[in-house]
Amino acid sequence: MTHEEFLRWEETQEGRHEFLEGEVFAMTGGTDRHNTVAINLTLLLRQHLHGKPCRVFMADVQVRVEAADAAFYPDVMVTCAPEDAEDRRVKRHPSLIVEVLSPATASFDIGRKFACYRQIESLREYVLVDPDEMGIEIFRPDPDGRWVLYPVRPGERLRLDSVGLDVPIEAVYENID
Structure with a gap:
């Protein structure tokens, strides 16, 4: 299945799916x-x-992710590329991608997605958020193209250099019961 075929097929489905090298994967729900x-x-x-x-x-x-023949639905993403305004369903040049972890998310899935995401030239930060324990992991490429981990813990500030956001980590966890 090509990505174009996948898009047409997905329009007829009730749930959302992700696409990787011709294979389709059903997405699971999250928690409150x-x-x-x-x-x-x-x-x-x-x-x-x-x-x-x-x-x-x-x-x-x-x-x-053209280079990986993949398409995903990240929990949050930011794009600053004018060409991304042309397509209402698909963005190709994000600068920031955020995935909120869930019990259904296997570490293999996150690792496989991250391997794909790293092939996006415009991507400056990949962020993993743990919804159950206050903790965020930010990955940024260094000048040599290696992705480096920057953890953020309680009492620290979340700094997203790709968009210039700087807030206490607690703001991300507001209203969590």
Whole structure:
């Protein structure tokens, strides 16, 4: 199945699916904590980027990784590329991708996605958020192209260099019961 065939097929499906090298994978649901963290981060980014050319998207907009023949639905992504305004369903030039972990997310899935995401030239940060324990992992490429981990723990600030956001980590976990 090609990506174009996948897009046409997915329009007829009830749930969302991800695509990797011709294979289709059904997506699982999240939890209320997962949803709250994703919404909090989206709102923080949207407010911060107000009036700027960058746009924030949540889980219903697909990111296409041409080099890996893959398409995923990240929990949150930001693109500042004018060419991404041309397609309402698919973005190809994100600068920031955020995945909120869930019990259904296997570490293999995250590792496989990250391997694909690293092939996006425009990507400057890949962020993993744990909705159950306050902790965020930010990956950024160094000047040699190696992706380096920058952990953020309770009491620290979440700094997303790709978009210039700087907030206490606690803001991401607001209203978590």
